[in-house]
Structures are given as structure tokens and as C-alpha cells.
Amino acid sequence: MSEILSYLLEGLQILLLLSAAPVFTGWVRTVRCWAQGRTTAGIFQPYRDLMKLFHKDIVLAENASWIFRFTPYLVFGAAVLAGAIIPILSVDLPLSTTADVIALVALFAMSRFFTALAGMDIGTAFGGMGSSREMTIASLAEPAMLMAVFTVSLASKSTSLSQMVQVIGHGQLILRPSLAFALLAFVLITLAETGRVPVDNPVTHLELTMIHEGMVLEYSGRHLALIEWAGMMKLFLFAVLGIASFFPWGIAEAGNLIALPLALLLLIAKLALAGAGLVLIETGLAKMRLFRVPEFLGSAFLFATLGMLSYFMLE
């Protein structure tokens, strides 16, 4: 019985991920519009965009190989799978025991690898440039990301996300400098990994600056819709990963169905705050030069390392 229940929860969580990711992106855009004094398109605009893209025909380059056609599905699938690992509403997830946080980072890395390949596959200059930039950033962001999650793992003595949520959410509330450093590093990495402002700008197609947009420039129709949706899910996933590792209070325990509505409400509140915080960072900062990005990610790595060191030194 409890097994069926946990599979149901898993399904519910994936549904939540698929439906809530565009709303979260819409929320971020809406707050951004408010912050910049523009009229908003509403938080459901990403749905309409996706719908429009799904109805359009695909224009495929003549020399596109199977990698180019296969990548949108892989990226989308990897994002859904990642959503099945991270405890969003409840820690009672069957997949969470099979894959830990290292597997999660590997999933993100795999989808990025294929996106970069697809960017180069067509052979346009922008695709290659975008791929090269993306890999430069990835090679710096990934070690920092691992260091940051390892710090949380150290504090909770496990790399399984469910375990981490349980230990940190139900442990004694103490001030931990290591987790504060890890959170700081995580925020910086989130900005880089999801292509937000100081590193990349998600709304521009200016050829000199684009990174992620450069890689997916040749996609159209259904493929583009999948990639866009996966991008929204990635932002959502980083937000819930941050919530699960650093602010896990309220995520329902195993077998506790009554806590689910409360968990959902808390999740919405936390996500709304996270989105507003993201906008605050984005409107407060200017996009940095590409050659400053290694320094930005270097400081993320520094924070993560300091977090790990201060776990040993101070706790």
C-alpha cells in the first residue's frame, strides 16, 4: 500500500513540475516587469508561448544529424527525471533512493553535453560559439556545484536528497556558517547554470553575448518548445533544489499525507520569494563581460570551499 502511495506521490510531483515550471518562469518575468515599471503579460504567458510553439512546424537544416533531432527529447527527459529525484513536496520518493545528488549533477551535465553537441551539429557559427561558451562556464560551475552540495551532504551525512531534507529539516535549529556559504555559492551557480543575468541574458538574441540562446538558435516548432520547457523546468528545479537543501522545513515526511497541502502552500510561498529574490539580483546587476565570468564562478567555488572548510573548522 505504502509503495503504491509513494509511486503516486512521485507521479504527482512530476505533474507538479511540468505544470508549475512555466508558471514559475511567468512569475519571475512578471516580477521583473513590475520592478522595471512595465506592463506584464501575466504569469501564464509561458503556457501560451509553449502552446504556440507546439503548433508550429519544424524547420530542420539539411545537414542535421540524429543528435540534433534527439537532443530536445533527451533534455526534456533529463529535466523530468531530475524532478523525480528532488524532494519537492514529500521525501517519500522511490527514485530518490536510486539516485543521489551526484547523479543529479550528472543528469544536468548530460543534458548540457547534448545541447552543446546539437549546437555544433548544424555547423553554424553561433551554435559553435554558444557551445564553446557554455562548456567553458560548465567546466567552472560544475565543480563549484558539487562542492556546494557536498557541504550540505557533510552537514547531513548523506548524499541522498531525501536524507538531506530529513536531517536538516528535522534537526535542531543551529546557526551553521558552512550552510550559509554553501547557499551563497549555490545562488551564484544557479545564476550561471540557468543563464540568468550576470552571466547570460535569457531575453536577448544579441549575437555577441548569447550563450544558451546561441546553442538553440536553430531549433524551431516542437523541438524549441521542448527545449524552452526544459529550460523553465531547470530554473524551477534549481529553485526547489535550493529549497530542499537549505530551507527544507515543511516538506512532508514519508507516509504523512496530511502534511501535503501544507507542504504545497509552503512551497508556493518559498518559490514566490525565490523568484522575487532572483529578480532582485537580476535587476540589480548588469550583465558582466564574458571574461569576468570565470572570476564570478571562481568566487562561487571559493564560497563552496569555504563552506566545506568552515564545516571542519567551526562546527
Next chain:
Amino acid sequence: MPISFAAQLNSVLAALILLTAFGLLAQRRIYGLLHLFAWQGLFLSISTAVVGYAAGQHHLYISSILTLALKVIVLPYILHVLIIRLKIQKEVETLVNIPATMLMGIALVIFSYHLTSPIRELSTLVTRSTIAVALATVMLGLLMMITRKHAVTQIIGFLAMENGLFFAATSATYGMPLVVELGVALDILIAAFIFGIFFFHIRTTFDSLDVEQMARLKEED
């Protein structure tokens, strides 16, 4: 406020002091350096007060206030005036690039953790875990003095080193006797004035505050 909470608070403040020490290494703008230095002094002052509370050592309150007045207000103000008078609002020039400096800094933190681990084993004070951070702050100040070209940034590095020493004294032995601390505070203040005079002399002699120019101070054969 229970003692265990005070110890946690002190750890957080130690972490913040370490963070500002790294911030000083990473900062490119000279005003940013001054702000970070003032923040470091503020964290140090709060930490001293917290330790004073946790250990019941009331003379630490006085040194906390002294730190607040001197390192958060007076010294940054003097340096600020100097920067305006000398017209050096430019970006800071470094000898080693910043990411490499950061990596060296991390190595220094690990080294000081290793070096202080025997003391931590022996000590029974509430603050024993922050000794490593204090030593690391001293080392990072030293690293800053080594890797910067300009005299003003080197002085900020020197003052950050002094912050580290002060922090080491509070965390290793609950602070030095008050007389010594007053003496050190006075010394620092006098030093800041003397540095100011020296800066003007260096600049009038070499038209720059780049200390590498001092290599020219050789007798002609």
C-alpha cells in the same frame, strides 16, 4: 542568551571575518576595499563583545567599543581622506591575478587549520574553533600585502593582518590585558598617520604610489 548560542554566533562571525578577508583579496576597487575593511572591523567588534559575554570577561566590552571606534570609523575615515587627497580612486593593481590569489588563500586557510589543530585539541575555551580562522585572517592579510603593488592597498592588508591578530588573541586567550590592547590601538592610530605622511612623500618623490618604483632607490655606481 545561552552559551552554546553565543558560541554558534561567534562561529558565524568568524566565518564572516574570513569572508571579508577573502573579499579584500578579490576586491578591485579601492573604495570597496575600505568598505570591506570597515565591515571586517564591525564583525570583529561584535565577535569580541559576544566572546566577552560568553566568557564573562567584561574588559572585552571595552576593547569591542575600541575596535568599533577605531577600525570601523576612524581608520577607514583617515584612509578615505588620504585616497581623496592623493587622487587614487583607480582600480587596484595586482601582481598575481585574482583567481590565483584566491586559490592561494584557500591553501593558506587549510594550512592554518592544520597548524592550529593541536591548540584546538588542548584548549578548553568556547572560542577554540575560531583560532584557525584568526590565523587564516593574518595569513590572508599577509598575502594581500605581498600581491598588491600600491602602498595604500598594502596598508589595508597590514591593518587586516592586525585584525586577525586581535581576533587570535580573543579566541585563544579571551583577549590580551586591556593595557596592551590600548597600547596597540594607539600604535595603529599613530601608524595610520605616519603612513599618510609616507604616502605623500612617496608620491612627491616618484609621482606614483607603486612601491616597485622604490627599486630605483639605489646608489649610482
